Amino acid sequence: MYRSLLGGFLFIVLSPAVAIAASTIDLSTATIVTDSPSPVVAKAAVMLQEELAERSGITLPIAKSAPADGVVIRLGTSADVSIVEVPQKPESYTVAVREKEVCLVGHDARGALYAAGRLIRLATYRPGILTLKLDQPIISSPDVPIRAHQLAYRNTANTYDAWTVDMYEQYIRDLILFGCNGVELISNLDANAKDGPVMTETMRSMNVALSELIRSYGIDVWIWSPVMAIEGEDVTTPEGAARAIALRRKFLEDYSAIDHLFIPGGDDGDTPAEHLMPFLEKLSVVLKEIHPNAKIWVSNQTFTLEENDYFFDYLTSNSPDWLAGLIYGPWIKMGWEEMRERTPTRYPIRRYPDINHTVRCQYPIPNWDPAFAHTIGREPVMPMPQKQSHIYRRYLNLSDGFGTYSDGIHDDLNKQVWNVLGWDPQADMDIALEEYGKVWFGVDLAKDVAEGLRGLEANWSGPIAENTAIPRTLALWEKIAKRVPDFDKNWRAQMYLFRARFDANVQAEARAQKGYEAQALAALADASQTGVSQAIESARAALAQADRPAAPALRSGLEELGPLMLESIGYQLSVEPPYLARNSERGAMLDWLDQPLNNRPWLEQRFEAILALPNQAEQLAQIKTILNWEDPGPGGFYDDLGTIGKYSHVISQHSWEEDPSGNHTSRVAFPNYKADAKTIAKQTGQTEKDDLAFKEEVARVAGAHTGRQELRGSWQTQITTLYGTPLKMRYEGLDPKAQYRLKVTYAGRFRPSMTLTLNDEFGIHGPVAQPSPIWPVSYHVPQAATRGGTLDVEWNLVDGRGCMVSEVWLIKSNDAGP
Known part of the structure; x- marks a missing residue:
């Protein structure tokens, strides 16, 4: 793995040429000086000039040589500026003060770009005022080599598809300020496609322009491009594979810059693994011909268990050189530890974290009140500094960088949290939040903004009615x-x-x-x-x-x-x-x-x-x-699975801190249920395509659900377990002489088929699908199952994505006698 023990930490290196500056430097009349031959450094100089002007109203001149007198901001690489020490690691930089010079020096051109960004974060600016106070040099290196974000120009986005190239450039700059080194675009194989009503350009023309823009800043161009995601495409036959290669050749030729090609195994795309890998080997030849330095990455998203076995056997047996690495994303049917263990060590694993969704996603919000889940929705404004920091650090030692999944600017802060931690995983997030506040709200509001961002995250913790x-x-x-x-x-x-x-x-x-x-x-x-x-x-x-x-x-x-x-x-x-x-x-x-x-x-x-x-x-x-819906009667118990404080009998195999994705433990789930009067009036009730991410589900439930049934609040939440993890409940303190009955409401978007077993001994039902319409079903509990005063209830998945249960009553029905 690439990660360095020293990466990202700030430390002091003093040399005779670098003096500690304890006083404030007035930059309002400074000159930005760079004589670097690098176009990226030149771009960094313009970025620095324009971003400081935007915040202070002062436009600093750019020159190739220093003026005879006055303050200088010297920008370049270590090859250009030798008076400052810089770590010998890609993208590293030093910010230091030497008398009347502020030195922004990178190990390479990217390092100079990040040094310029760091000055924008460090400086103090108000209208007509531009100063810097730097008590000691800042010498910094990134912790991970991949720090990218998906900014796709597509109709799915809640903002990006309304943007111009200039708006994209500004946002790419915003990300660079905090250390981003790559942007991921989403291709469309139809050169004339314009799939959204607010788009002003075709997806192809916009993406081509964006790839050139991204390259001009010296950062990586990633392209996300699924296979068998368009109607009629089939790479399982030689003829179909040849057509698919020819189609991709055209789009690859249109792009002037591609560094990485990310092929998802699914979500989107529907290629069986045993056909996907040979196809990608053929595609790699064409990619190398057109973009010689570009690399192919692949994810095993939505692969079946059998496909995963084939996939990892293929990697071990063939050790393909054309493959740069793997990507761990949503809906992979294994945890991070298994993914790392099964992946040959030669292949790095890039994260593809979903940082922009709250429910029906990779990292659902824990301890979330259903009132929020059913109103604020799946893709709201969602600054999550504490939880995103935890998710980042939880899997840090298993991964080799990240390219986040984002469909808009609602997750803007989350992107910057990942940027900051990608540079320094131990970064002080309070400082980072204040820098965020200063850069985009001004120095006088920085602390309030940091507090406000923390407050928005705290709003979502615990029962809404009691949240102060x-x-x-x-x-x-x-x-x-x-x-x-x-x-x-x-x-x-x-x-x-x-x-x-x-x-x-x-x-x-x-x-x-x-x-x-x-x-x-x-x-x-x-x-x-x-x-x-x-x-x-x-x-x-x-x-x-x-x-x-x-x-x-x-x-x-x-x-x-x-x-x-x-x-x-x-x-x-x-x-x-x-x-x-x-x-x-x-x-x-x-x-x-x-x-x-x-x-x-x-x-x-x-x-x-x-x-x-x-x-x-x-x-x-x-x-x-x-x-009396929730009343289990004397001596009984009722659990509303998924509603805060009302499912005390559910067993969590792991805490959220241990397993924030819920891959190996129970987690709360919410369906996409919209029930305002206007929606009810026009809703047909057909299953939405977005709910059917897995191949098995599409085949199993296609056309099965028509008509509209309104849902009780208790049916709008479920406890679910994924990918074969059993869903368990436990009751204690039962009357050993009593007869009990179990009543269950099966509901949820996965519509699984499950078995129900008590105490690992009593089979209550075999494979049973979710009833339609939804309504509770009752089961007799053998008296022998509760004779010891406890009862263990376990559902196991037979078919579907995961177990799902909405309500459970354990009802004490009568005295069974001795």
């Missing part, structure tokens, strides 16, 4: 917004204020709608006196109070920010015009403002069914079922 961080965080971001210069142009300030308001709005709605449901249930409880029809009418009226916003000012504040975010950064907050997001999952947070946060849709659907019953006795019996 939410109003504090909102107040802080409202205060920051009032002090931000040019707020109408500062998309970071806009989106963090949007998140703070959104969180507060969800909290207000959750509290209010809980009260509305309580009123509705109280009306139903009087049905025997008032009559069923009147009770249901009263319950409907109570629930309908949610048609009015619980916090009108917050809602209008969110709607006011939407156009600003669209104008400043192309943020697509709705599928409706003028935003035109691809779908409601893709950052379209405005489309979730009317999502119910109680059981209203399910209750209203139940009301229709109850009123259709032939007599009052049956109607009252169904109302009683609603009222």
Whole structure:
């Protein structure tokens, strides 16, 4: 592995030519001097000039030689500037002060680029003011060799597809400031494809321009390019493989710069492993012909267990030279440790971490209230400095760098967290957050911004109704917004204020709608006196109070920010015009403002069914079922799997800190369930393609689900286990003389087939698929299973992606006797 023990740490190297500067240097009249022949260093000089001017209003001149007098910012490589010591490691740099000179010296051109970026982070700037205080030289080297981010110009993105080349350049600069050394683009094999309504260019023409732009900064161009992801492509036959190679030859020829070609094994792409690897060997010949220094990387995403066996046997037996390394990404059916163990040591493993999703993803948010999961959605504004830092460090020693998966700027801070840790895994994140705040909000707001970013992460911890961080965080971001210069142009300030308001709005709605449901249930409880029809009418009226916003000012504040975010950064907050997001999952947070946060849709659907019953006795019996839904009776237990604080009997094999991906332990899952009145009115209920990432699922459930069933809140959360890990529960303190019954609700987007076993001994049912429509099923528990006062419950996967269970009741039904 490439990682260095000294990489990224700051330390002092003193030489006769470098003196410690304890005073503040006025850079307002400085000259940027570089005589390097490198075009990348020249680009770094322009970046430095323009970024400092943007923040201070002072445009420093660039010259090839120093003026006779005045402060100089000397920029170059160690070959150009010999008076400063620089580590002999690629991309390293030194920032030092020598009398009236600020020296920005890289081991190579990239190192000079990062030195320039570091000065932008270190300097103090206000309008008309530009200074630097550096008490000691900064000498720094990156910890890992790959620090890249995916910035794909495609309709799936919530912002990138609305960008121009100039907007891309600015954002690439932003990433370089904190140490990014690569950008990953997504190819389209159709040269004329323009797959989104907000695009101004074809994907091919934009990507070609971006590859040239990325190369001009001297950083790596990565291309993500799946195989068998377009209709009709089939590389399992010689003729099909030849056509696929010819198609790729054309797109490879169009690009002037490609350093790495990433071929995912799946998600997207559907090539069996035994055909994918021989195909890539053929493709490598064409790649080398057109881009001689480019390398192929491959992931085993969505491979079946048999495909994984073939894949690793192929690597061991063939040891292909054309393959540069492996990539570990979402939906790989093994943990990091197994991946590293099975990969021959000659191949590095690049991470492909999903840093931009909250649910239905590689690293779901732990301890998350369902109110957030069902409103703020899968792709919200999501600064996560603490959790992203932990994920980075957890797998650090198993990996050789990263290229993050991102579909927009909602994860902007997360990208910078990975950049900082890729340079120094022990970096002080408080300092990094303050630098982030200073660079994009100004020195006077740096500490407040750092606190506000921490606050947004704290908003998502624990039950929403009891979270006291939410109003504090909102107040802080409202205060920051009032002090931000040019707020109408500062998309970071806009989106963090949007998140703070959104969180507060969800909290207000959750509290209010809980009260509305309580009123509705109280009306139903009087049905025997008032009559069923009147009770249901009263319950409907109570629930309908949610048609009015619980916090009108917050809602209008969110709607006011939407156009600003669209104008400043192309943020697509709705599928409706003028935003035109691809779908409601893709950052379209405005489309979730009317999502119910109680059981209203399910209750209203139940009301229709109850009123259709032939007599009052049956109607009252169904109302009683609603009222007593969670009541397991005396001596019983009820678990709502996935709702915070309500699944105490579920066994977690590992903590989140040990297994943040949940590959080897139970984790909470949420379906993509949108239930506002407008969606219900037009929803067909067909299974969404995004839910079917695995080959096995596509074949098994295609066309199986039509019609729309509204979901109880308890059916909108599940505990799941992945890839064969059993789902376990344990009960203690049971009555050894009692007879018990187990009632289970099987629900969830994986729709698995599972077996159920008690105490590793009593088989309760063999392979059983998820019922359709969803409804609880009951099972007899052999009295012998609970005679010892405990009960172990275990589900094992037979077919599907993973086990999923929504509710479990253990009901004490009667005294079984001695």
